Amino acid sequence: MAGIELKNISKVYGGSVVAVDDISLEIKDGEFMIFLGPSGCGKSTTLRMIGGLESISKGDLLIGGKRMNDVDPADRDIAIVFQNYALYPHMTVAGNLGFGLKLRGVDRGEIERRIKAISSMMGIEALLERKPAQLSGGQRQRVALGRALVREPQAFLLDEPLSNLDAKLRAAMRTELIKLHHKVGTTIIHVTHDQIEAMTMGQRICIMKDGHIIQVGAPLDVYRNPANTFVAGFLASPPMNLVTGRLEGNGGGDLHALAGAARLPIPEAFRAGYAGHSGAAVTVGLRPEDFHLAPLAGRSVPVAVRTVAVELLGPEVILVAELGGAGGPEIQARMPRDFLARPGAELTLHYDLTQIHLFDGQSGTALARPQIA
Amino acid sequence: MRPGWRNIIPHIVLSVFSLAILLPLIWVVRVSLTDKLTAYKIPPEIGHVGIENYIEIFSTYPFERWFFNSLIVALVSTAIALPLATAMAYAFARFNTGGAFLRLGVLASQMLPPIILVLPLFTLFFSTGLMQTRMGLILAHLTISLPFLAWMLVSFFEGDSASLEEAARIDGATRWQAFIKIAVPVAAPGILAAGLLGFILSWNEFLFALVLSGADSQTLPIGLASMETHAGVEIAPLAAATVVSLLPVFALLPFLRKYLIKGLSLGALK
Numbered sequence: 001m002a003g004i005e006l007k008n009i010s011k012v013y014g015g016s017v018v019a020v021d022d023i024s025l026e027i028k029d030g031e032f033m034i035f036l037g038p039s040g041c042g043k044s045t046t047l048r049m050i051g052g053l054e055s056i057s058k059g060d061l062l063i064g065g066k067r068m069n070d071v072d073p074a075d076r077d078i079a080i081v082f083q084n085y086a087l088y089p090h091m092t093v094a095g096n097l098g099f100g101l102k103l104r105g106v107d108r109g110e111i112e113r114r115i116k117a118i119s120s121m122m123g124i125e126a127l128l129e130r131k132p133a134q135l136s137g138g139q140r141q142r143v144a145l146g147r148a149l150v151r152e153p154q155a156f157l158l159d160e161p162l163s164n165l166d167a168k169l170r171a172a173m174r175t176e177l178i179k180l181h182h183k184v185g186t187t188i189i190h191v192t193h194d195q196i197e198a199m200t201m202g203q204r205i206c207i208m209k210d211g212h213i214i215q216v217g218a219p220l221d222v223y224r225n226p227a228n229t230f231v232a233g234f235l236a237s238p239p240m241n242l243v244t245g246r247l248e249g250n251g252g253g254d255l256h257a258l259a260g261a262a263r264l265p266i267p268e269a270f271r272a273g274y275a276g277h278s279g280a281a282v283t284v285g286l287r288p289e290d291f292h293l294a295p296l297a298g299r300s301v302p303v304a305v306r307t308v309a310v311e312l313l314g315p316e317v318i319l320v321a322e323l324g325g326a327g328g329p330e331i332q333a334r335m336p337r338d339f340l341a342r343p344g345a346e347l348t349l350h351y352d353l354t355q356i357h358l359f360d361g362q363s364g365t366a367l368a369r370p371q372i373a
Numbered sequence: 374m375r376p377g378w379r380n381i382i383p384h385i386v387l388s389v390f391s392l393a394i395l396l397p398l399i400w401v402v403r404v405s406l407t408d409k410l411t412a413y414k415i416p417p418e419i420g421h422v423g424i425e426n427y428i429e430i431f432s433t434y435p436f437e438r439w440f441f442n443s444l445i446v447a448l449v450s451t452a453i454a455l456p457l458a459t460a461m462a463y464a465f466a467r468f469n470t471g472g473a474f475l476r477l478g479v480l481a482s483q484m485l486p487p488i489i490l491v492l493p494l495f496t497l498f499f500s501t502g503l504m505q506t507r508m509g510l511i512l513a514h515l516t517i518s519l520p521f522l523a524w525m526l527v528s529f530f531e532g533d534s535a536s537l538e539e540a541a542r543i544d545g546a547t548r549w550q551a552f553i554k555i556a557v558p559v560a561a562p563g564i565l566a567a568g569l570l571g572f573i574l575s576w577n578e579f580l581f582a583l584v585l586s587g588a589d590s591q592t593l594p595i596g597l598a599s600m601e602t603h604a605g606v607e608i609a610p611l612a613a614a615t616v617v618s619l620l621p622v623f624a625l626l627p628f629l630r631k632y633l634i635k636g637l638s639l640g641a642l643k
Binding site: 051052053072073074078079080082084086087088089090099100103104147151 | 533536537539540541542543544545546547550554555558559561
């Protein structure tokens with residue numbers, strides 16, 4: 001097992017296309033790290049550079065403290081689980097599992113013992129003599145994971161391994177991967193564009209965009225304190241409502257965020273941080289889950305909304321509404337499962353002011369304020 | 374199910390085309406089994422049926438030598454072309470060696486009329502002593518089969534094959550091991566199909582064999598063309614010889630079909 005360190009790493013294709021731009025990140029030994037971002041953000045390229053399938057244009061890659069830039073992928077002692085599983089179609093499941101061990105000259109008895117142990121751990125003992133073409137998607141996924149596990153590598157790199165599975169199986173495999181990490185304790189880097197996977201699986205999330213790291217942190221930290229509007233709009237489903245507005249002071253120390261026709265007083269605890277931006281254009285971030293039907297003692301403000309649509313999800317209801325009344329910016333609010341409203345209905349919701357986020361109107365960067373714990 | 378009459382029209386059209394292809398073959402088989410007189414009768418008669426013509430081609434003509442020459446030339450030229458073409462195709466697919474220019478160049482060599490190659494080869498073989506030898510003919514056939522097979526094999530190394538090799542490299546394989554243990558076995562059906570095609574190409578080749586082979590190295594197509602006596606073409610023995618020379622090709626066709634389909638569908642494992 002080993003930690004992985006990226007120091008100012010860049011990937012440039014053909015001299016001009018920058019896929020990954022000067023990123024630095026330290027992944028601790030045994031950590032479950034998520035690379036999250038939209039497609040084309042450079043997360044898979046970064047993973048492939050760590051694995052040795054892509055050359056590193058600039059910077060240093062350290063695995064277990066040793067510089068690995070020019071080390072052959074075979075000698076990095078890292079396993080990758082690919083999105084399409086990449087099982088060898090001409091070999092049986094047992095052949096797939098044992099391939100890496102055979103190449104490393106492990107003796108036959110030992111290979112058989114390890115294949116047996118891993119296949120019972122992954123629940124694929126009955127499939128050992130089958131070819132990959134005869135397996136279902138979930139079984140292939142298990143074999144691909146087993147093939148990575150059987151070598152007992154220093155780290156696992158998972159390249160969107162769950163994206164080809166159906167929703168139910170994906171949820172099951174998510175849990176299984178978390179359990180697996182508890183059991184083996186090896187460093188895992190999991191690349192995904194699915195924010196649910198990111199929130200539920202990782203110990204830390206590294207959010208990437210356009211080849212840059214935008215924010216790194218524990219899932220809840222990132223959720224509570226998004227560094228900018230991109231992170232705020234990417235994490236959680238439905239994501240944070242982002243409403244263009246402005247910050248207004250009355251000279252007496254009071255601050256208000258104006259979002260559409262809604263007027264949200266800034267709680268005292270945040271005022272010191274935000275005061276400098278009084279009068280500035282801001283983007284107001286309102287989490288769907290922080291709209292409530294009843295007032296919260298001392299920390300909520302009533303906001304008028306006009307119902308546009310109601311999405312019944314079962315466990316909850318998503319209310320789509322115009323903030324401040326007809327013609328206002330559209331927002332989504334998470335309501336209890338028995339909530340009902342007709343389109344066009346005027347409602348008063350209560351927003352939890354301790355959960356208000358303000359971002360710079362131009363750059364989208366979060367305005368400084370005490371972190372929400 | 375579609376209504377019956379809508380199926381009938383395509384079947385009639387297909388039957389006509391099938392007959393256009395099959396009739397000459399059936400005619401050759403019939404002629405090969407009749408005697409020399411009946412062979413020329415128009416309208417055709419069933420008449421005598423026997424295998425005298427088959428006996429004659431082996432007793433009167435050096436048929437087994439032609440057959441043997443064809444077999445050696447086709448087998449050896451394919452055996453040489455196949456590994457080279459595999460390596461070429463791999464290089465094209467994986468490293469884009471030579472870029473589009475070289476790929477096009479390989480294809481362009483197939484667009485030249487073969488007759489353009491024959492004369493330079495003739496002078497070359499003449500000065501190197503390869504003239505009228507089987508080895509010379511094998512080399513000449515390589516000029517046809519190597520580019521063709523390489524071109525055909527490129528697609529078998531593209532697509533999923535690359536990610537399988539990456540998996541193997543991560544598993545601890547060297548580039549060479551990934552090629553030999555993963556890329557080649559995965560492309561095996563395609564390589565087999567290419568090999569069969571290469572064999573058939575060489576087996577049927579006429580022009581190079583006509584100019585470059587001698588009495589001892591004559592192949593079947595040349596042998597068949599030479600079955601002309603002072604009394605003109607003896608069509609009955611010629612038909613028998615044609616049937617025998619077609620046999621290996623027919624024997625290979627089912628495999629060709631099977632491997633081509635298998636090869637094309639194997640890459641689609643998802």
